[in-house]
């Protein structure tokens with residue numbers, strides 16, 4: 001099943017019990033019938049039914065004619081990498097969206113408290129856990145603790161959620177709705193592994209794939225192969241700008257798209 005198929009199926013499934021949406025593990029799709037009953041895969045059990053909006057927005061691309069793309073960085077903050085990303089973005093006058101891990105934000109609060117001011121910060125769970133494997137209480141704990149960390153450290157409430165690895169279960173959607181989140185996936189992941197030793201390649205590959213409305217995923221934590229993106233972020237932004245594409249935050253991209261004339 002394609003990711004798009006999963007999204008459609010998952011959202012439609014919420015109308016029922018939301019009892020089991022397929023999850024992607026590695027390259028293998030595992031349907032609900034193969035999830036262990038005692039391994040934290042409790043049925044999503046929509047106990048919040050009848051409350052709230054009863055729906056949540058899940059986006060991986062924004063439809064717009066405007067020449068904008070969203071740059072997103074996951075898994076930080078971390079010493080060294082995150083300041084390097086922030087330095088580059090400052091120098092280029094670019095605002096991005098950082099999906100932070102709550103416990104890392106608490107640990108490195110002094111490093112980023114002021115420096116995130118110009119950027120958007122979203123929730124990437126407390127400890128980078130697979131939300132598709134957690135029951136409602138576990139999902140709420142992961143999201144609430146990260147939410148509170150962002151509010152305490154940065155003085156603002158996050159409104160965007162990116163689940164680690166993009167793994168979504170029905171429970172995540174219902175808790176996201178409860179906490180007022182929209183779920184943000186991505187339309188393009190920078191291919192650091194493929195171009196770890198090829199700086200020109202990562203720049204060309206990322207720039208060539210960019211489209212108006214794209215949501216581009218990079219990381220500011222991880223194994224050393226990912227450094228190719230950090231080290232060559234200037235070239236990537238320059239390449240996007242050469243194509244007439246301006247990098248912005250996810251929310252700025254959505255706001256700009258909302259202002260598009262009706263089709």
Ligand SMILES: [Zn+2]
Nearest residue numbers: 074075164165
């Ligand atoms: Zn992540």
